[in-house]
Amino acid sequence: MYRTIVCAIGNGPRETAERILNRAAGLLDKDGSIFVIHAVETMPHYMTTSLPEDFETAAIKDAEEKLTLLCRQMKIPAVVEVHTGSAARVLLAAAREKQADLIILSTHVADITDYIFGAVVDRVVRHAKCSVLVDRKQSPVHKLSRAVETAAR
Structure with a gap:
């Protein structure tokens, strides 16, 4: 069980946010705290x-x-914080500030920006000073392609 959990909730599907919050609630100590952190990426001036x-x-x-409403609907007591900046930096700073003993975040289907700039999950896992739980729920497309690969063998 964990005393302070930082949940990284991005712009992904609501189902992912619900899964992360439910996992945090299940892993939380009786007197623990959940912090829901969202980063609004800073855009270059020209954009x-x-x-x-x-x-x-x-x-x-x-x-x-939206995040406060989600937590209220799920009956999960959490502190919601939204910051501007790089998602990985925001999450790592929040975890340090709150002395988190767990960060929960999810993966997504990699796109070209992950290969150019690096994925948020990669940075958080490499630099976090606490445990990191990575939710790897796969999309139906990935499940189907794995089933096809297995059947082809």
Whole structure:
């Protein structure tokens, strides 16, 4: 069991967020705390010229409202925090600040940006000072391709 759990909730499917929160609730000590952390990635200046001035503020507020509502609907007492910056840096800083003994985050289907910039999960696993639980729930497409590979053997 863990006393302080940081849950990284991104922009993925609600089912992933629910799975992470349920896992955290199941692993939490009786008097422990769950912190739901979301990062709004900072955009380069040249990209922000076509966005409304309050885009970042609105994104933060929207994420806070949605995550707070999700926790309330699931009856999971958690502190929701939304920060700006690189997701990996935000998560690692939050874990250090809260003296977390577990970070829970999920993988996603890798895309070209993961190969160029590196995946958030990779960075968190490499640099975290506490345990990291990586949710590897696969999409139906990956399950199907594995079934086809197995059947072909």
